[in-house]
Amino acid sequence: MNYANSDQTSLKDSSLEEIPISSSLKEMIHKLGLNKIQKHLFLCADQTKPLCCSKEVGLESWNYLKNRLKELGLDHPNSNINPYIFRTKANCLRICQSGPILLVYPDQVWYRNATPEVIERVIQEHLLNNKIVKEYVISVNSNQ
Secondary structure, X not given: OOHHHOXXXXXXXXXXXXXXXXXXXXXXXXXXXXXXXXXEEEEEOOXXXXXXXXXXXXXXXXXXXHHHHHHOOOOOOOOOOOOOEEEEEEOOOOOOOXXXXXXXXXXXXXXXXXXXXXXXXXXXXXXXXXOOOHHHEEXXXXXX
């Protein structure tokens, strides 16, 4: 298919009203505030075949991340005071060593050994103060 000549709406010009989806899905999108998300964290946890860390270590980190974001009020759109951060438990982020692996998007910063202690530092330093936690970085977008 030639997308240049297709009848696609550009991302900048699209609005939820123009997208052909059900009203219940639109309601969920609004409830979650998807258009207000500032960061999205992906954590390798609860893997089908644990390779980067044990399943227990990954789940401990996942539970810490989701509970801590909730405690700090960062897991839902509130005000402009705090960033709105979404989280996703990924089965595998394909690094398969030094896990759990944590990806901060759209910053494209990848962290290793994302234990609760490291996650707390990432929350405090990276997410809240925009400072990369260099000692745990395994890759970072060259534009950072």
